[in-house]
Amino acid sequence: MSDDADRLFSHPMTRVQDFVFNEDVVRVFPDMIKRSVPGYPTIVENIGVLAARFAQPDTYLYDLGASLGAVTQAVRRHVKAEGCRVVALDNSKAMVERCQEYLKAQDSMFQELLPVEVVEADILEFPFQPASLVTMNFTLQFIDPERRGELLSRIRASLLPGGALVLSEKLRFDDDKEQALLNDLHLDFKRANGYSELEIAQKRAAIENVMKPDSLDQHRARLHDAGFSQVVPWFQCLNFASLIALP
Structure with a gap:
C-alpha cells in the first residue's frame, strides 16, 4: 500500500482531459492533496476533535466523499460515544478500495x-439514517450546483438535534481584487510545494469544468435555506475554509 508523488500533470498533454478520481489519482492522492490544499492536515485532524463534541451515542456518523478515509480515521480516533457507526461514502470504486485498505491498517x-x-455510492441518492454528524470535506464543490441545495436539505433532515454538519470547501470571492490575491497566493503555495508552471496550468485545465466553488455568502444562504439555524466558519487558510452548520 504505497503512495507515489503526484506527477500526473508533469508532461505536456495534447488535450487535457477532465479530472476524474481514477486509479491514477488514487495512487498519488495523499501527496496531491497535501501539496494542493493549504491547511488540509489541520482541517482533517480537527474534524476529529469536532466530531467528539457532536457525536451522540447510537447514531450514524457520515463521511460523504470520503476519498481515502482521512476524515473517517480522524473521527474514529477521537469519538468515544458508544454505539456510533461511521459510514464512509464515495462514488469512486478506486477510492473505496484503497480507503478500505487504509482503514484495515488503522484497525491493526x-x-x-x-x-x-x-x-x-452516489451521495445524491443514498438514503441517510438519523445522524449526529455529517462531514463533507471538499466534496460539495464537485456536486452539480443545481443539486447542492437538495443534498443539504436531505442532510439537514437526517441530522438529530445537537448534531452538526462540517463542510469544507474551496471558496471563490465576489470582490475581484480579493479573488485575484488569494488565487495568486494559492498558486504560490503550489509552487512552494514543488509544482511546476506546466503542472499548475494543466491541473487547472483538468479541474475547471469539474469543480465549481461557491462564495462564503452562497454557502451561508444555501445552508440556511436547507434549514440550518447557524453557520459558523471555524477555519480558513487562503481560499480554503471549513464551516460548522447546526440544525
Missing part, C-alpha cells in the same frame, strides 16, 4: 475503534 494499529462501513 488501534484498539476499540468505532465500526466503519465503506460504501461505493
